Amino acid sequence: MRARVHVTLKSGVLDPQGKAIQHALEALGFGGVDAVRQGKVIEIDLAETDAGKARVVVEDMCRQLLANTVIENYAVEIAD
Amino acid sequence: MRARVHVTLKSGVLDPQGKAIQHALEALGFGGVDAVRQGKVIEIDLAETDAGKARVVVEDMCRQLLANTVIENYAVEIAD
Numbered sequence: 001m002r003a004r005v006h007v008t009l010k011s012g013v014l015d016p017q018g019k020a021i022q023h024a025l026e027a028l029g030f031g032g033v034d035a036v037r038q039g040k041v042i043e044i045d046l047a048e049t050d051a052g053k054a055r056v057v058v059e060d061m062c063r064q065l066l067a068n069t070v071i072e073n074y075a076v077e078i079a080d
Numbered sequence: 081m082r083a084r085v086h087v088t089l090k091s092g093v094l095d096p097q098g099k100a101i102q103h104a105l106e107a108l109g110f111g112g113v114d115a116v117r118q119g120k121v122i123e124i125d126l127a128e129t130d131a132g133k134a135r136v137v138v139e140d141m142c143r144q145l146l147a148n149t150v151i152e153n154y155a156v157e158i159a160d
Contacts (some may be wrong), residue, residue: 038122045116
């Protein structure tokens with residue numbers, strides 16, 4: 001079973017990587033870019049075969065390791 | 081219009097960040113983790129209102145800046 005976790009900065013937290021990308025896109029001539037935010041995506045292959053149990057385990061992983069919940073949000077998707 | 085770009089390492093390319101996460105999860109006592117891969121997610125707010133045109137522009141951004149197509153794959157999602 002595969003889980004995909006998105007870790008993104010909370011709104012209001014400064015995102016210098018996103019700003020750098022936005023400026024680089026403008027320098028390359030791409031207009032109409034209002035905002036850019038960068039986050040992480042983590043794909044985890046699990047031995048667990050029950051989707052509900054897998055989600056509980058992965059949310060625990062997010063809180064303990066994958067996300068800094070002071071400044072980051074996380075979202076878990078369980079794929080087959 | 082918002083675009084979300086996933087940039088992930090091609091299969092076969094070594095992913096030391098993913099390996100580090102896998103080992104850290106094991107050290108925390110999470111069993112049954114077969115593999116971990118880490119990638120980037122980039123959210124772009126565009127002034128463009130046509131989904132088709134937005135996709136073309138964002139794919140161009142991926143090729144020019146967001147992804148290193150030698151070692152990385154990209155996937156573009158256009159949300160409303």
